[in-house]
Amino acid sequence: MTHPPITQSPTPPLHQPVDWLRSRAAVTPERPALYFRGEVLRYGELDQQVEGLAASLWQAGVRPGTRVAALLANSPAYVALIHGLARLGAVLVPLNTRLVAHELTWQLTLTGADFLVSEDQLATVAAAAAPPGCRRLDAHTLVAQTAPAGERPWQQGTPLDQVQAIIFTSGTSGRPKGAMLTFGNHFWSATASLYRLGLREDDRWLSCLPLYHVGGLAVVFRCCLYGIPLVLHDHFEVDAFQASLEADGVTLTSLVPTMLHRLLNRPGEGGPRGGLPASLRLILLGGAAASAELLARCRDEGIPVATTYGLTEAASQVATQRPGDTLRKPGSVGRPLMFTRVQVVDEEGKVLPPGEPGEIRVQGPTVMAGYYQDPEATARALRDGWLHTGDIGYLDGDGDLWLLQRRSDVIVSGGENVYPAEVEAALRQHPAVEEACVVGIPDPEWGQRVAAMVQLRPGHRVTVAELDAFLRPRLAGYKRPRILTFVESLPQTASGKIARRTVAEMLQRPGQ
Structure with missing residues (x-):
């Protein structure tokens, strides 16, 4: 047929x-x-x-x-x-x-x-x-x-x-x-x-x-x-x-x-x-x-x-x-x-x-x-x-x-993406800051909280409040670190890179 x-x-x-x-x-x-x-x-x-x-x-x-x-x-x-x-x-x-x-x-x-x-x-x-x-x-x-x-x-x-x-x-x-x-x-x-x-x-x-x-x-x-x-x-x-x-x-x-x-x-x-x-x-x-x-x-x-x-x-x-x-x-x-x-x-x-x-x-x-x-x-x-x-x-x-x-080091705080490199670049613009490492710290309400560990230049001083005021016109509020601490030197990996995982662990210790 x-x-x-x-x-x-x-x-x-x-x-x-x-x-x-x-x-x-x-x-x-x-x-x-x-x-x-x-x-x-x-x-x-x-x-x-x-x-x-x-x-x-x-x-x-x-x-x-x-x-x-x-x-x-x-x-x-x-x-x-x-x-x-x-x-x-x-x-x-x-x-x-x-x-x-x-x-x-x-x-x-x-x-x-x-x-x-x-x-x-x-x-x-x-x-x-x-x-x-x-x-x-x-x-x-x-x-x-x-x-x-x-x-x-x-x-x-x-x-x-x-x-x-x-x-x-x-x-x-x-x-x-x-x-x-x-x-x-x-x-x-x-x-x-x-x-x-x-x-x-x-x-x-x-x-x-x-x-x-x-x-x-x-x-x-x-x-x-x-x-x-x-x-x-x-x-x-x-x-x-x-x-x-x-x-x-x-x-x-x-x-x-x-x-x-x-x-x-x-x-x-x-x-x-x-x-x-x-x-x-x-x-x-x-x-x-x-x-x-x-x-x-x-x-x-x-x-x-x-x-x-x-x-x-x-x-x-x-x-x-x-x-x-x-x-x-x-x-x-x-x-x-x-x-x-x-x-x-x-x-x-x-x-x-x-x-x-x-x-x-x-x-x-x-x-x-x-x-x-x-x-x-x-x-x-x-x-x-x-x-x-x-x-x-x-x-x-x-x-x-x-x-x-999520993408490598991205911090997700309250549903907003925060990219550490952007926050670190803003921190380094301050004349007292030598280097900075920004990480996300677990938070029951926000998912993650933006935290920063900052290494100052020799002989320079700045307070947390002063650094936050410096960041205000440079970064949206949700990007600014809610936890910020100063160290003499940032921890490094064997290859000389900043050890982000170590920084995160340090920032989560009691008293930080």
Whole structure:
């Protein structure tokens, strides 16, 4: 028997431009899109607000490919800006609001940002940070504009292969690197996360992660693609967070271990599930390794936690425990998400067998396009079709990933990455400092605390308070050492390098 040939129907290419928010608003215009401080914005309303903002940006000179930096706290205006830049095909450069002016200036200069969008509370630092030629715009003024009638000349949507944002993630050299994430990176990350975690009609995602972090940005796009509300907080505050869980019917949230530690140790906490409401079906826990004690408490009290591993260069999630498996395998971050491959390799790139630790490398459609204006760093990170993370871990016989150590000497304090080389360089700028070694000290609340051992120049003296004051204009607050001690000479290895492990042990001794 002969069969007629099978012909495939033509399908639109993946690079066809699509406006995610406009598509969502067309389907569910009355569905809540955003909760913020008791106010509710529906998808149709958010779409109209974004249209007016896009018109204002276009009139200011923003075009496809224009780099627009944002120095903003979490707010509806920030969410609108994210969608508005996507509608125009412009590139977002989210800036960490905790950085000092000269740190921000370096990032603005590197990216060649033409515009810096800020707000009143950050106007002073924005003015100090903006390099010549970078025009400052007020976020709330932009959002207040209404869309003009008639033809709209700006781009109607973006292709998946277009860069959505340049997100800075510091390197071990202390010099920040701008990871270029595409719309496709976000799309496939959202799709794979949905496949792993599931979706319910009543889902609402509470996020207090800053929108300048990839984790916060990812939730904005996921809620839009899923058609669920984003419950946005401008920062994490225990009482407000707990109240929102109850009042807003939150089912999903993303936390770093420090936040969960505070939530479970709040005054008056008690009852089943750590006092968390029954509506909360899952806490995604990432950003830093969770302590065994914290996970044990979640297990004993039935707190719905899924540990996760991710990084900026892979658009947030790489591996996540299946709901419920965190209690069965405490400490594991689960299997790679759909579309993502993870291997553990030795120094020569040879794939290691289950149970043997090595470097974690990642492959898949969530991997960044590269580091902006840094071909050398890109070549080191993206090799042979893989993203080499520098993180150490192993895969077990079930294919679950176990994370042993984040990138070499990186300190993760309260979910923020602190790179010792950057802090050490700032310390060495003081005329009394000969050498410094910065390490992370375990801390039950913060995960790690930044600590420094400093060797002074012969004949020079400086106090801890004076050195901290010297660092204030040079480093963001979370980077400054919370433990600082002076020594005549730093311990060294046999090869003459500073013995970081010895320094860490010395700084953890009683009395330090």
